[in-house]
Amino acid sequence: AQSVAQPEDQVNVAEGNPLTVKCTYSVSGNPYLFWYVQYPNRGLQFLLKYITGDNLVKGSYGFEAEFNKSQTSFHLKKPSALVSDSALYFCAVSLYPFLTGGGNKLTFGTGTQLKVEL
Amino acid sequence: GAGVSQSPRYKVAKRGQDVALRCDPISGHVSLFWYQQALGQGPEFLTYFQNEAQLDKSGLPSDRFFAERPEGSVSTLKIQRTQQEDSAVYLCASSLKKTTYEQYFGPGTRLTVT
Numbered sequence: 001a002q003s004v005a006q007p008e009d010q011v012n013v014a015e016g017n018p019l020t021v022k023c024t025y026s027v028s029g030n031p032y033l034f035w036y037v038q039y040p041n042r043g044l045q046f047l048l049k050y051i052t053g054d055n056l057v058k059g060s061y062g063f064e065a066e067f068n069k070s071q072t073s074f075h076l077k078k079p080s081a082l083v084s085d086s087a088l089y090f091c092a093v094s095l096y097p098f099l100t101g102g103g104n105k106l107t108f109g110t111g112t113q114l115k116v117e118l
Numbered sequence: 119g120a121g122v123s124q125s126p127r128y129k130v131a132k133r134g135q136d137v138a139l140r141c142d143p144i145s146g147h148v149s150l151f152w153y154q155q156a157l158g159q160g161p162e163f164l165t166y167f168q169n170e171a172q173l174d175k176s177g178l179p180s181d182r183f184f185a186e187r188p189e190g191s192v193s194t195l196k197i198q199r200t201q202q203e204d205s206a207v208y209l210c211a212s213s214l215k216k217t218t219y220e221q222y223f224g225p226g227t228r229l230t231v232t
Contacts, residue, residue, distance in 0.1 A: 004160075032219070034219070036223075041225060042225055043121070043122060043209065043211075043222070043223030043224050043225045043226065044161070044209070044211075044221075044223040045223070046220045046221065046222070049219050049220070051219065090160050090161075092160075097219065098216065098217050102166065102173055102174050103149050103151060103166040103168065103173065103174065103213070103216065104149075104213065104218070104219055104221065105151070105163050105166060105174060105177075106151075106153075106161070106163065106221070107163070108153075108160030108161050108162070109160050110158070110159055110160050111159075111160055
């Protein structure tokens, strides 16, 4: 079975500073990795994904993430944080999506609250 | 354009009552997912539909949970004889094609069982 760990419940960063939100995963095969963001009273929004290829993937709103197979990590990064980036961030993994007609069933971490302060 | 909508947004049920939660996916989206998000936790997969076919219901926690999508668009998640442990936010998500990775989530229905 696959699992995702987000070791930090909360990350605080000053506006303009770089931010990192950590994620590690455990799967028995090749992982498909995702980041979603959740704003209050709104649904989760897709940020980016790693399927195959370049280990550095770029996504929405200036976010990027680096896939590291040896460390089984997929940390979310942004070079310069904005106050508007404050939200709850979820890392997710799927394994063999679409196999035998099934969907891209996601396993989520517990989330990391990002707080960007002036 | 319109996103995924869910209704009601909030539902309070007394233990033992039946509830029905509705999901309107983005028009034309083939895939539809239900997730359960307990307080302070990440969403957990419940079930998956491809059009009207329920292809995966491995995450449904008990036989009190039932989902349907009879015409391949709107879906309903029904919980019979609700228990306190059913209190959670129920999220619906849809994807354009059966092989699309990105899922578009609705705002969720917060169910509180008293």
